[in-house]
Amino acid sequence: MGVNSGTVAVLSKASVSKRKGPLAVASKDAAVVLQEVNKLAKAQQQSVKHRATLEELGISDAREVAVMDDADVAQTIERIVIQAAQSILAGTGFSYDVPSRASSNQLYVPQLERIVLKSAVSNRPFSSTATVRKTAITTRVLSLVHEVLNKRIHITKRDLFYTDVKLFEKQNDSDAVLDDVACMIGCTRTSLNVVASEKGVVIGRVTFRDDGDFIDCTKMGVGGKAIPSLIDRITDLQGDAQFVLLVEKDAAFMRLSEDRFYNQYPCIIITARGQPDVSTRLFLNMVKTRLNIPILGLVDSDPYGLKILSVYLSGSKNMSYDSASLTTSDIKWLGVRPSDLETYNIPKECRLDMTESDIKYGQDLLKEDFIKNNPAWMAELELMLKTKEKAEIQALSNFGFQYLTQTYLPLKLQQGDWI
Amino acid sequence: MGVNSGTVAVLSKASVSKRKGPLAVASKDAAVVLQEVNKLAKAQQQSVKHRATLEELGISDAREVAVMDDADVAQTIERIVIQAAQSILAGTGFSYDVPSRASSNQLYVPQLERIVLKSAVSNRPFSSTATVRKTAITTRVLSLVHEVLNKRIHITKRDLFYTDVKLFEKQNDSDAVLDDVACMIGCTRTSLNVVASEKGVVIGRVTFRDDGDFIDCTKMGVGGKAIPSLIDRITDLQGDAQFVLLVEKDAAFMRLSEDRFYNQYPCIIITARGQPDVSTRLFLNMVKTRLNIPILGLVDSDPYGLKILSVYLSGSKNMSYDSASLTTSDIKWLGVRPSDLETYNIPKECRLDMTESDIKYGQDLLKEDFIKNNPAWMAELELMLKTKEKAEIQALSNFGFQYLTQTYLPLKLQQGDWI
Structure with missing residues (x-):
């Protein structure tokens, strides 16, 4: 019943242990942070290979x-x-x-x-x-x-x-x-x-008409705009966004929208809340086609995060006939990548052990074309399978609830740390 | 290889068999259709028992x-x-x-x-x-x-x-x-x-501020507005809606929003896309508290549809301490009710047999307080368990894709056919 030093420690603010984060700190100047993104945008916009037609590639059958x-x-x-x-x-x-x-x-x-x-x-x-x-x-x-x-x-x-x-x-x-x-x-x-039914939501520096109604996604509060399943009712899509942030989960989307991340770093934030549905994939494709800006993926560091990126990127086998409008090329994997776990000193207890089925699924991914054709992705996946560790986007909360928006993402952007 | 009369029949428009729908046809006049709704609204607004406090009820513990x-x-x-x-x-x-x-x-x-x-x-x-x-x-x-x-x-x-x-x-x-x-x-x-993460979506005759941004839900295209998880950021909720239509599924929501059902019948359409999440429940409660209009539920005719209504109505046991803000009293069950299957002549092939687990779940519901205290609901559930048939809202598509918005709902409203 006596005073216990552990008790006091728990109560004291000092117990919020200041663990070591990454070494560098992002610039306070959004223009500096976005230099790499702008380089990428320029490169992508100049690249002629972008969305070549089958005919141009000599694929006639x-x-x-x-x-x-x-x-x-x-x-x-x-x-x-x-x-x-x-x-x-x-x-x-x-x-x-x-x-x-x-x-x-x-x-x-x-x-x-x-x-x-x-x-x-x-x-x-x-x-x-x-x-x-x-x-x-x-x-x-x-x-x-x-x-x-x-x-x-x-x-x-x-x-x-x-x-x-x-x-x-x-x-x-x-x-x-x-x-x-x-x-x-x-x-x-x-x-x-x-x-298909709608599931996705969008917020940030983009405006469009949805069935004629003018929608400004910077004025959608914290909840965002539901991406309509009737994608052909969307017209006049415009915006001064410099990139798209494609987010796996609703929780990260909420953090970004509450902090109005897009005000400081002009971007469009999209999530399908898990496995991408047809409407969200069509919408992403439409954004890319109209605005031609880089797309950066923020997913969990596990095989399913990678799978989600691949569905946006290469589509599903079942609807391959429609892959041109359902897929979006050139999606960059920003994070959370297996190598981030060390780079950002994510504490061991915030990493999770991969289950048997995670490992099996990861090994299957090694054989898929979208991985085989991207050595940097392959290396990350191999690292994941070697360490047998996975981590969620939420693991970054360990450094503070706003670490994602105030440190991790600005730093990633500034360093051009995507693959 | 010769001409086959079956072939021609399949091709002919006549094969879209005109099955018998309900006997009555709804009025073309929205004011006539909404008379019963307005009566209900008045009764609910006058009723003093509405949201009595525990103190008033003499429950001190x-x-x-x-x-x-x-x-x-x-x-x-x-x-x-x-x-x-x-x-x-x-x-x-x-x-x-x-x-x-x-x-x-x-x-x-x-x-x-x-x-x-x-x-x-x-x-x-x-x-x-x-x-x-x-x-x-x-x-x-x-x-x-x-x-x-x-x-x-x-x-x-x-x-x-x-x-x-x-x-x-x-x-x-x-x-x-x-x-x-x-x-x-x-x-x-x-x-x-x-x-909690957000899942719900709203459209119709309601306006509010979401984190300061003015949102007019009649101008949200066909996609609607995502209900924010940060419900305390919603302020200034107003609207001329005469009732709320609480919809179980996204598909019905899409039909209603594409047909802009709320233009003809001033209402607010809300869906949580299945099992209600905390944000949608809080939002419904907020709408009810601010506007005090009737809430009409449109769910599948199966035990899960009923369970969904009950979660909005009575809450979940896990968060019963917060039931005052998470639940909404006086929700009416508009449809699809087991008795509708006969009333609206839903063809046998559009009804589904209840599975063993459906029946088990239905029998469990019979013992729940929200059913036991509502004889009309009890009778419907008993009918469902007797016929062992269930049906989805989509089954109404059998009479035409817009049967839901053009016939079923107006008729239900006009006849005050809720319990």
Whole structure:
């Protein structure tokens, strides 16, 4: 019951132990801090290789889809259906030519840093018992998409499924055919006005119109603006941001938005709150296309953080036909990188041991093209697998709650410390 | 290979079978449609029982916390710590009195439709081996919260954990103590400036300031405004909305926002995208407190839809000490209700069979206070468990993609069809 020196220590402010952070301190001058970012921006803007077309690369047997407007998609559907009707009237039944989305028909193009679809096409005749059901579903989906386009509305995949449960039976069946239809028409899935649900949020130095409403993302309080799933309703995207900060998690986003990080360092802060959804990926692509500024990724130092960057960068295999609008090349890995753990003296107790499945997942990543084609990323991943340690962005809170915004990021930017 | 009549049928528009919907059609006049809503609003506004205090109800042994500002919370922490220091200097060691958050100390108050904490308190002495660690953690959390309040910033629970991993060891340990500290101080967890991540989104006839920025939720495009996790940064909430539409899922939210449902029927549309998070619950409570308009819930017709309503309504057991600001009384269940499946002739193939675990979960709900105290809800849940059928909001798409906004909701409103 007596006085205990440990007790006093706990109460005393001195117990907030001042651990050693990084050696350097960032400049107070935002212009100095941003010099490296501006160099990167210039280099990227001058680089002609940027978003080369498949044609320029001499890849003739790959297929990509394009963003098309409602009327064009509707017209293409009409053309496909008239062809089928004529074929029926000629007494020859009908069939569709559907681009194959099998992995054997996919190709990673290192110059583009993404996967595209090769040219294999499979024929889907109505008169075959093997394909009759799929052909009927394809026809129904074409008809429903046509209706949606004419009404100028957007629906979700789930809505589509529920319009004809008897025919579709499982949502997987209508979903798969929806991707087929996008490939047949040669448009993005979003061009079919079938959209995914929204998850992302944006704040910072960017303005745009969302369905006509003017949105200024520097005036969105601390909560930010929800990124709409109807990405084609976004117009007039502008801004004086000098870079995009792509953040894995909501907690880091909150820190950045509360500290209004973008006021001092003109940037756009985007998060999909975990695994990137289609809308956030489309939005990032749109920002990059319109503003052409560097994109810097801030993710956890673990295999999933890296995977998240790769989805923004190279896309998922399932929608590789649409990789041009869904992926964004030239994303830099700013942090938290495995080497940061030592550089920034992150205390041992704030690092976590990788689990068996983390290690397995990391080893799988070693074999992926986006890692194999980037030696610096490869080296970081190998370091992670060697030390078997991971760390979250939040681990930086150990040096103080605002260490992320006041020290870590400015320093990273000033030193051009990205790969 | 010949012409197949089935083929033609699939292609023909006539195959979009016109199934029988509900018998009545809603009025084209929004004022007529909203008559029942206005009656409900008036009744709720006149009702004195609305948000009675525990004192008024004669419940003296229950404990609730209040929203407190940064300075008040900081002062209370200083008082607690000075007391401890004095006790140490007097040679008697120190201890904290911590309100018990065990279920045995929780009470459902039917008049309030929520759970509150009873008055049991446990003593946490530093000198006991059983409580020394928890007492040290409590002290550290008090000190960290004090720092955050002085800096006038907000952090997440995860940030808090990472500031002293050596002491906290597991995040559960710092999280639990954080709730203890809120109870000790008598303030909400949000008043400690420790917030949850944001998930919710809002659109419609409401304006407010988010950290000083003026936000007009009728001008948020189709994406809506992200509900900030820093709910205490929201001020000046106003609006001419006549009701709140509380939506379970993002897909329905998208339909409502794309169709700008709130233009025709002045309302505020809120979704937490599934299980309600703390920020969305606080926001709903704030809307209700400021505008005092009816709240109508639109959820899937399954036990989880009902559970979602109950979380908004009665809160979770874990944070019952804060139920006054986290819960919102008088939420009406608009739909999709089990009885709607017949009333609206939802085709059999759009209904889903309840799984074993759905049924088990539904049976558990039958025993919960919020159901037992509401015979109409009880009857619906019993009907669900009898038919063993569930349905999603999306099932309404079967009658057309805009059936939800153009027919179902107006009709429900006009008929005052909520319970």
